[in-house]
Amino acid sequence: MDFTHVTDRIGMLRFPVGQAYAVRLPAGGWALVDAGLPGYADEILAALDGDVRDIVLTHAHFDHTGSAAALAAATGARVLAGAADAPVVRGTAPGPEPVLQDWEIPVFEAVHANLPLPHTAPPCPVDVELVDGDTLDWGEEVRVVHVPGHTPGSIALHLPSSGVLFTGDTIANVRQLMPGVFNVDHERVLASFRRQAELDVETACFGHGDPIVGGAGAALREVALGLS
Template identity: 30%
Template sequence: MKITSITTSPYASNSYLINEKILIDPGMDTDRLIQKIKEHTQPENIELIILTHSHFDHCAAAKSVAEICNAPIAIHKDDAQALKSREESVSILFSAPAPDIDPDILYANGDIIKISETEAMEVIHTPGHTPGGISLYEPSSKSLFSGDTVFPNGGIGRTDFTGGSLDQLSASIEKLTELDVITLYPGHGPVTSDDVNKQIRLSLQMSRAYR
């Protein structure tokens, strides 16, 4: 599985391009993202845009990028309504309107996203940061795209936004500790392969300490 990490601004989420055809979290800067994508493939080769959750820093560019790529937008069903709300999408913090996205695909826990003939990602519902937050796990490479659920070095997502829940976040992280992860691709911060299972267990400890 070929994974390209893209960062478009200090405030936007990390974006990930998988096998030059699946885009995770477009972030906020359409022009810069498209420019970065063109360094690896043509935008029209993008077949799917996945949002790990509904927050503005992850999805503000999704609508315009989808139009350029002619690709569907997917999100967990429990976060779809938040794309229409300034409070739930936290676009209000950026003095911006709501993303106003009508997603084409609504995921549920356990859904499978085919990447290639031999690779597929499982959708893991990881609420807590938002009600419909997801993580994506690809077992053959043991790759985890964690959105804003966990970060390197025991970091955890904020739960003080609308729809956040520390109890739910802790339960979600506990689910992630059951996975065997070699490489963590977080929503913010560096990609890491440094004893990731231990880092996720530390995130679980941190979430429980705040309860």
């Protein structure tokens, strides 16, 4: 796992597959956006001095929730997730399978062949179920944006005053800026991309691919114009 800075308040935790983000809180400690693969709790805690206050899960896939239960148990952090994905995070309901487009099938098979086993996350309690329009206070307002399509309960986090957007896997920046792949509903993920492109954003942080620091909103809008 690598820990690098995106901005003066945001760090990126990069795993063999995917990434999570840590937001420094004014009163001390960190808020996590996603929790990476299973088995990385100790490394995450070492990077963040063991002080995690919130863990917000953008969706229920195991490469984003894998270390959440261990982190919550070690720190007492509250866990927050989109309401429609919360049962999957808790382990009380199965996650829906993606509806793959033809070109995605070989990519999906190749990605999963190289993922560490098991391809599941330990069940994790969810303290707060988030819905569209909810707000959090991380020293500035954090707005929850429901962005279904990748999963039914996918959420993005928008920090209007600093122009930051955490997209989860609804948007990716791997080789090019594009809607996320391996979705349960392709049309809804396109709509979710367009909705995020309408936000006032300077810095965009993705579940997969490098963040865009500066001009992210313009880049998102350019891609959104060509979506079909």
